Amino acid sequence: MTNNETLSSPTGAGWPHASAPAPTASRPFRAPAPVPHATPLGFVSFVRTATSNPIEIWGTRAFKEPYIRGKWLGVPNIVVNDPAGVRHCLVENARNYVMQPLRQRILRPLLRDGLLTAEGELWRRTRKAIAPVFTPRHISGFTETMQARAALFAEGLAAREGGEVDMAHEMAMLTFDILQETLFSGDIASEPQSFAQSTREFLGSMGRVDPLDLLGAPSFLPRIRQLKGRKSMAYFRSLIAETIEKRRAKIARDPEGAPHDLLTLLVKADGLSSAEIEDNIITFMGAGHETTARSLAWTLYLLSQAPDERALVEAEIDAVLPTLSHPSEWVEKLPHTRAAFEEAMRLYPPAPSLNRTALAPDRAGDVDIPAGSTVLVMPWLIHRHEMLWDRPDHFIPSRFLPENRDRIDRYQYLPFGVGPRVCVGASFALQEAVIALALLMKHLRFDYARQTPPEVVQRITVQPANGLPMRVQRR
Numbered sequence: 185m186t187n188n189e190t191l192s193s194p195t196g197a198g199w200p201h202a203s204a205p206a207p208t209a210s211r212p213f214r215a216p217a218p219v220p221h222a223t224p225l226g227f228v229s230f231v232r233t234a235t236s237n238p239i240e241i242w243g244t245r246a247f248k249e250p251y252i253r254g255k256w257l258g259v260p261n262i263v264v265n266d267p268a269g270v271r272h273c274l275v276e277n278a279r280n281y282v283m284q285p286l287r288q289r290i291l292r293p294l295l296r297d298g299l300l301t302a303e304g305e306l307w308r309r310t311r312k313a314i315a316p317v318f319t320p321r322h323i324s325g326f327t328e329t330m331q332a333r334a335a336l337f338a339e340g341l342a343a344r345e346g347g348e349v350d351m352a353h354e355m356a357m358l359t360f361d362i363l364q365e366t367l368f369s370g371d372i373a374s375e376p377q378s379f380a381q382s383t384r385e386f387l388g389s390m391g392r393v394d395p396l397d398l399l400g401a402p403s404f405l406p407r408i409r410q411l412k413g414r415k416s417m418a419y420f421r422s423l424i425a426e427t428i429e430k431r432r433a434k435i436a437r438d439p440e441g442a443p444h445d446l447l448t449l450l451v452k453a454d455g456l457s458s459a460e461i462e463d464n465i466i467t468f469m470g471a472g473h474e475t476t477a478r479s480l481a482w483t484l485y486l487l488s489q490a491p492d493e494r495a496l497v498e499a500e501i502d503a504v505l506p507t508l509s510h511p512s513e514w515v516e517k518l519p520h521t522r523a524a525f526e527e528a529m530r531l532y533p534p535a536p537s538l539n540r541t542a543l544a545p546d547r548a549g550d551v552d553i554p555a556g557s558t559v560l561v562m563p564w565l566i567h568r569h570e571m572l573w574d575r576p577d578h579f580i581p582s583r584f585l586p587e588n589r590d591r592i593d594r595y596q597y598l599p600f601g602v603g604p605r606v607c608v609g610a611s612f613a614l615q616e617a618v619i620a621l622a623l624l625m626k627h628l629r630f631d632y633a634r635q636t637p638p639e640v641v642q643r644i645t646v647q648p649a650n651g652l653p654m655r656v657q658r659r
């Protein structure tokens with residue numbers, strides 16, 4: 185975290201990037217976001233803002249400069265916006281950077297040794313065991329489930345034609361349903377209703393930054409939100425543990441007859457104990473449903489504000505979808521649909537910060553990184569950076585069409601991160617999103633139902649503060 189008051193910037197040398205113009209619509213839509221403040225926040229308003237809406241702490245300089253140095257409670261921090269610096273810290277010298285203690289304090293009590301929060305040797309072993317679960321062959325096998333669930337969901341929405349729905353909520357329901365089905369195939373150790381309720385309570389406890397964490401208070405001091413969630417967390421974990429043991433028994437009885445889902449793949453994976461499978465299932469539920477849901481809802485919102493772009497996507501779906509046989513092809517064959525989703529993830533990155541702590545002194549560009557300092561790689565800043573994007577705040581999906589793609593540096597677009605800790609579920613999410621959008625938009629049109637733009641807040645993911653009310657029409 186950065187106290188803007190203490191920010192200073194280096195010379196800016198080693199910043200060769202110019203804006204990369206892409207062919208654009210004539211009057212693209214400007215995507216709402218908190219207005220960066222011109223002067224630094226004082227200590228109290230910094231703490232208040234960082235705990236209520238962290239993406240609001242940033243000033244105008246954060247969207248203009250390659251590196252920004254600051255200090256928080258005596259710990260140096262460096263905002264790295266320069267793609268070459270991102271490559272250095274997250275890829276070339278990734279071993280020098282561990283997960284930031286603040287993030288670990290928030291997530292580790294919930295996710296324990298899951299891939300997202302594991303470090304060192306445990307992370308390496310877990311990643312090796314889990315990577316094969318997400319190979320293209322396995323993900324392609326999930327696309328029919330994604331198609332079936334999304335089609336059913338679209339039917340449900342069609343029945344609410346003319347009404348207003350909160351798409352932020354609806355998309356979370358859809359992606360939860362898809363994830364649950366691809367994880368367990370409905371084979372869970374409780375009634376679906378009580379399982380869903382228990383999952384909701386668990387996800388609710390992932391929410392906000394506790395002021396105690398921000399102030400670096402030791403972990404033995406109880407956080408109020410953690411205390412509240414402890415009982416429901418224990419119950420949720422017991423349901424997952426029972427579900428795993430049921431499946432283990434099923435696989436032992438009939439190895440080929442077990443459902444083809446993520447749980448079977450995890451149970452059959454090399455070298456994962458039951459406790460580790462439990463942590464990773466909980467991690468997938470935490471990392472792999474709300475993220476996709478947010479981006480889907482933002483995509484539908486942005487398209488509703490850009491009728492020309494929406495018309496392009498609808499025309500593509502109408503023309504191409506009937507010619508495709510298997511849903512695993514859709515992500516490649518629907519470039520406008522995919523580009524709209526990718527542009528939504530640029531403007532509203534579900535994971536807006538990828539922060540690390542430096543183990544040993546290092547240097548990125550011409551900036552020294554002392555041992556122990558916090559390195560802030562912020563998709564929220566990089567994706568809207570004035571030096572990296574033409575009209576950075578505007579919704580211009582054509583940037584992501586295949587013919588324009590090579591104008592985008594690999595290290596300036598980071599919705600799934602980069603380097604060894606890149607999102608293991610990235611292609612799962614992309615396939616799911618394109619399939620869901622195609623089926624939702626095939627017969628339906630969604631229009632934003634409020635006069636005022638949504639207020640954008642960060643609660644782990646970047647989301648609308650009060651939902652995204654949209655009117656559903658058949659088209």
Ligand code: HEM
Binds near residue numbers: 604609
């Ligand atoms: C649009 C959807 C998604 C987005 C934007 C997203 C974003 C990310 C990002 C940025 C990271 C890297 C974090 C860092 O470097 O600090 C990450 C890691 C991870 N993601 Fe995703 N994710 C998405 C969907 C999924 C799905 C569907 C799953 C699983 C079913 C998943 C599971 C994970 C896991 C396990 C990690 C940790 C990887 C590691 O540390 O080795 N994510 N995700």
